[in-house]
Amino acid sequence: MELCYNAEKWVTIFSGGQYVDDAARQCRETMKKVLVIDDNPTIVELIKYAVNLQSNYQVLVAYDGVQGLESVYAERPDCVIIDVKMPRMDGYQLVRCLRGDARTANTPLIILSAMTREEDQMIGLLSGVDEYLTKPFKPSALNAAIERVLRLSPDERRRRMDYLVQTQADRE
Amino acid sequence: MRRLHILLVDGDPNACIRMQQTLGNEFLLQQVLSLAQARRYLAEILPDILICEVTFGTESGLDLCRFVRRSPELAHLPIILLTNLSTIQDKVAGFDAGADDYIVKPFDARHLAARIRLLWRIKRLQQFDSI
Numbered sequence: 001m002e003l004c005y006n007a008e009k010w011v012t013i014f015s016g017g018q019y020v021d022d023a024a025r026q027c028r029e030t031m032k033k034v035l036v037i038d039d040n041p042t043i044v045e046l047i048k049y050a051v052n053l054q055s056n057y058q059v060l061v062a063y064d065g066v067q068g069l070e071s072v073y074a075e076r077p078d079c080v081i082i083d084v085k086m087p088r089m090d091g092y093q094l095v096r097c098l099r100g101d102a103r104t105a106n107t108p109l110i111i112l113s114a115m116t117r118e119e120d121q122m123i124g125l126l127s128g129v130d131e132y133l134t135k136p137f138k139p140s141a142l143n144a145a146i147e148r149v150l151r152l153s154p155d156e157r158r159r160r161m162d163y164l165v166q167t168q169a170d171r172e
Numbered sequence: 173m174r175r176l177h178i179l180l181v182d183g184d185p186n187a188c189i190r191m192q193q194t195l196g197n198e199f200l201l202q203q204v205l206s207l208a209q210a211r212r213y214l215a216e217i218l219p220d221i222l223i224c225e226v227t228f229g230t231e232s233g234l235d236l237c238r239f240v241r242r243s244p245e246l247a248h249l250p251i252i253l254l255t256n257l258s259t260i261q262d263k264v265a266g267f268d269a270g271a272d273d274y275i276v277k278p279f280d281a282r283h284l285a286a287r288i289r290l291l292w293r294i295k296r297l298q299q300f301d302s303i
Contacts, residue, residue, distance in 0.1 A: 069260050071223040092294075093267050100287070101258060119297050126290045126297075158283075165286045168293040169173040 031058040034146065035077035037068030037094070038112075039086045043135070047081060047112070050139035053148065067090025069097060072104060078099070079146050084113040084124070092127045099128035106157060108149035112137060126164060175200045176292055179219040181210040181236065182254075183228050187291050191223075194281035197207040199288065214246055221288055226266065234269035241270035250295045252288065254279065 034057040036047045041063070049061045060075055062068035066088040072080060080098075084091035092113055098104040111124045114135040124132040132150040133142060177200045180191055188203040195201055202219065204210050208226055212259045214222075222240065226233040233253060252273040253266045265275045273291050275284060 066260070066264055069263065073260065088265055089264060096273045096291075097263050097267070100273060102276065102278075102280075105283070119300075123294050123297055126294045128290075161283075161286050161290070165289045169289060171293075 031056055032078040032150065033058045033060055033070065033075060035060045035062065035071055035075060035080045037062045037065065037071070037080065037091075039063050040081040040083070043083070047142070047152070050137070050142050051146070053080075053139045054143040057146070065091065065094045068094055072098060072107065077107070079108040079110065079112045079150055081112050081121065081142075081146075082129070084111060084115050084120070092123055095124070095127040095129050099170075106154045108152060109151055110142075110145050126168070128161070130160075173289075176220040176288065177203065178221045178223055178288065179204065179210065179213060179217075180223045181205075181207065181233065182223075182225040184225070186226070195285060195288075198285055207231050209234070209238065210236055214240070214243075214249075218246070218249070220292060221250045221252065223252045223254050223288075226253055226257050226262070234265060234271075236268070237269035237271050248295065248299060250291050252291060254284070 034051055036044055038044050038047065044061050044063070048061070051057055051059055060071060060077060062071045064087045067080065068080070069089065073076070073098060082091040082094055089097070091113065095109055095111070098107055098109065108134060109129045110131045111129045112133045112135060113120065113124070116134045121132045130152055131145045133145055175198070178195070180188060180201060180203045182188055182191075182203070183205055185205065188205070191203070192201055199233055202213070204213055210224070224233040233255070237251055237253070240249050240251060251271045252275060253271045254275045254277060255262070256277050258276045263274050272295070273287060275287060
């Protein structure tokens with residue numbers, strides 16, 4: 001069963017392998033897709049709960065970096081939430097991989113990781129992620145980050161990258 | 173901003189010319205056309221970044237990646253694969269071979285220049301971290 005927050009109440013849109021009506025189908029099709037890539041099923045459930053708590057997204061899940069990469073190309077999500085430490089391909093590699101392909105270079109990306117050091121966050125941002133959040137996380141902070149990255153334009157993303165290049169060069 | 177020294181390994185001479193035109197002002201670009209030439213170059217000179225194509229006839233740029241990662245003197249060299257190969261399997265194989273970044277052609281020159289500088293900074297942070 002799948003629920004959708006509509007007109008200030010939760011309604012069932014998908015049950016028994018089909019949509020309950022045309023309005024439900026339309027509701028589902030207009031929902032933005034958020035892909036969560038994390039190898040910890042418990043964390044995945046927490047993220048799904050958090051994301052659905054305040055907003056109305058269709059949440060997709062992958063449990064390692066390679067499966068996540070496959071899902072990005074197959075599902076074309078509107079936003080991807082990525083853990084760093086994962087089997088097969090880590091989160092930093094995944095971010096670089098997506099940014100290095102014109103087809104996915106402007107996909108909104110958020111890292112959500114237990115790695116909290118400033119260096120870890122810097123590597124995430126230098127790899128091309130739009131936002132770096134740390135675990136444990138507040139649902140409101142995650143939802144706010146999703147809203148922010150969904151609003152980022154390709155030009156804004158490019159300006160951020162140029163700024164990073166400049167500020168990091170100044171540190172050399 | 174320091175001019176980073178880049179070794180470009182690509183069997184297509186035109187690709188090298190295009191790279192020289194687009195990145196030559198910003199980086200010190202050295203180009204070789206084969207993996208054998210690349211190995212000889214790396215035995216003499218350590219660049220800041222290695223940019224490598226994957227397809228070389230019967231050979232593969234991934235072999236050069238593995239060679240670099242196995243070599244104690246070169247193991248930390250940042251590697252960018254810059255290639256026409258764009259499937260998920262290609263990308264996974266590239267990272268498995270030791271590449272740090274994977275950029276699919278055609279590429280935006282400004283984007284590539286930024287990626288080179290950001291990768292350089294990432295490797296510096298990681299090296300500092302491992303001391």
